[in-house]
Amino acid sequence: xxxxxxxxxxxxxxxxxxxxxxxxxxxxxxxxxxxxxxxxxxxxxxxxxxxxxxxxxxxxxxxxxxxxxxxxxxxxxxxxxxxxxxxxxxxxxxxxxxxxxxxxxxxxxxxxxxxxxxxxxxxxxxxxxxxxxxxxxxxxxxxxxxxxxxxxxxxxxxxxxxxxxxxxxxxxxxxxxxxxxxxxxxxxxxxxxxxxxxxxxxxxxxxxxxxxxxxxxxxxxxxxxxxxxxxxxxxxxxxxxxxxxxxxxxxxxxxxxxxxx
Numbered sequence: 473x474x475x476x477x478x479x480x481x482x483x484x485x486x487x488x489x490x491x492x493x494x495x496x497x498x499x500x501x502x503x504x505x506x507x508x509x510x511x512x513x514x515x516x517x518x519x520x521x522x523x524x525x526x527x528x529x530x531x532x533x534x535x536x537x538x539x540x541x542x543x544x545x546x547x548x549x550x551x552x553x554x555x556x557x558x559x560x561x562x563x564x565x566x567x568x569x570x571x572x573x574x575x576x577x578x579x580x581x582x583x584x585x586x587x588x589x590x591x592x593x594x595x596x597x598x599x600x601x602x603x604x605x606x607x608x609x610x611x612x613x614x615x616x617x618x619x620x621x622x623x624x625x626x627x628x629x630x631x632x633x634x635x636x637x638x639x640x641x642x643x644x645x646x647x648x649x650x651x652x653x654x655x656x657x658x659x660x661x662x663x664x665x666x667x668x669x670x671x672x673x674x675x676x677x678x679x680x681x682x683x684x685x686x687x688x689x690x691x692x693x694x695x696x697x698x699x700x701x702x703x704x705x706x707x708x709x710x711x712x713x714x715x716x717x718x719x720x721x722x723x724x725x726x727x728x729x730x731x732x733x
Contacts, residue, residue: 558570564701565697565698565700565701565702566695566696566697566698566701566702567694567695567696568693568694568695568696569693569694569695570693571690571691571692571693571694572681572689572690572691572692572694573694575597575601578601578603579601579603579606581669581679582603582606582608582609583606583608585608585669585670586608586670586673587608587610587669587670587671587672588606588608588609588610588667588668588669588670588671589609589610589611589612589667589668589671589713589717590609590611590612590613590665590666590667590668591612591613591658591662591665591666591667591713591716592612592613592614592615592662592665593614593615593633593638593662593665593683594614594615594633594637594638594639594641594642594645595612595614595641595642595645596633596637596638596641597689598645599641599644599645599648604645604648604649604652604653609653610653610654611653611654611656611717612645612649612653612654612655612656613655613656613657613658613662613713613716613717613720614642614645614646614655614656614657614658615638615642615657615658615662616657616658616659616720616721617638617639617642617643617657617726617729618657618659618721618726618727618729619659620729622659622660622661623635623638623639623729642657643726646724655724656717656720656721656722656724657720657721657724658716658719658720658721659719659720659721660716660719662716663683664680664681664682664683665679665680665681665683665692666678666679666680666681666709666712666713667679667681668710668713671710671713674699674700675698675699675700676698676699676700676706677696677697677698677699677706678696678697678699678706678709678710679694679695679696680694680695680696680697680709681694682694682695697709
């Protein structure tokens with residue numbers, strides 16, 4: 473919000489004082505020049521000129537307030553652009569997009585980050601777009617391919633990825649990351665994708681990719697939360713990620729369970 477356009481009491485007092493001095497000096501000059509001796513005339517003249525001065529001050533202050541208001545209105549209109557339908561909403565510390573950001577945006581974020589932690593379902597998007605080559609991703613949690621029921625549910629057409637393809641991506645990503653990036657398999661339900669950029673630093677932020685039934689990957693809404701602006705929310709999300717990380721399987725042994733087609 474812009475600053476208030478009210479005048480301070482001191483500023484108002486100074487304006488009134490200066491104006492009263494000027495108009496009464498004028499009346500004093502008229503009295504001296506016109507050699508006015510009548511006390512009543514002098515008194516009424518002083519009162520009339522005081523009222524004229526006060527009206528002049530109020531008119532001037534009103535014009536000044538109008539100018540301040542118009543300037544601030546113009547500044548606000550320049551800063552706050554009208555939100556277009558379906559356009560992303562970017563606020564201080566929070567961002568919302570009605571669909572997944574372009575892959576180039578993610579690559580740019582990886583390039584600028586110092587460290588990245590991920591919670592993915594299968595990592596297929598990362599595999600297909602070369603995101604693992606940045607060297608910035610240090611920790612990845614994937615859905616355990618041994619969780620047959622979970623894979624069958626997540627790997628349905630309603631979620632956009634078949635079970636066998638999902639397992640193939642998980643195993644391939646795990647192998648590629650071996651001795652490079654620490655990977656663990658989560659045996660529970662990962663409701664949404666989370667990616668932490670610089671997770672332990674003051675400039676940390678988290679990208680939340682909302683996995684919603686019957687939406688393709690590119691149609692998923694995304695939220696970004698900055699630690700500096702929403703520390704409590706960021707802390708809760710970090711606690712959730714840390715819990716999943718600690719409880720995830722580190723052995724990475726695939727038991728080849730039977731999957732649905």
